Amino acid sequence: MAVNSKKVAVYVVVVFALYVIITDPEKAADYVQIGFEGISDAAQAIGDFMTWIANGGDS
Numbered sequence: 910m911a912v913n914s915k916k917v918a919v920y921v922v923v924v925f926a927l928y929v930i931i932t933d934p935e936k937a938a939d940y941v942q943i944g945f946e947g948i949s950d951a952a953q954a955i956g957d958f959m960t961w962i963a964n965g966g967d968s
Contacts, residue, residue, distance in 0.1 A: 930937040961967075 926937075929940070
């Protein structure tokens with residue numbers, strides 16, 4: 910029976926995440942904070958771009 914590589918990759922990521930959370934919760938919290946800051950920065954950049962487009966693309 911063939912194992913789907915996507916399922917294996919997901920399991921590996923989940924196991925790694927649980928390992929980090931259990932062994933070092935402070936570091937895991939830092940990773941989550943970095944992730945949310947990245948998402949926030951990306952959303953801000955998209956908003957700035959859309960505002961620039963709505964204003965006619967003037968510099």
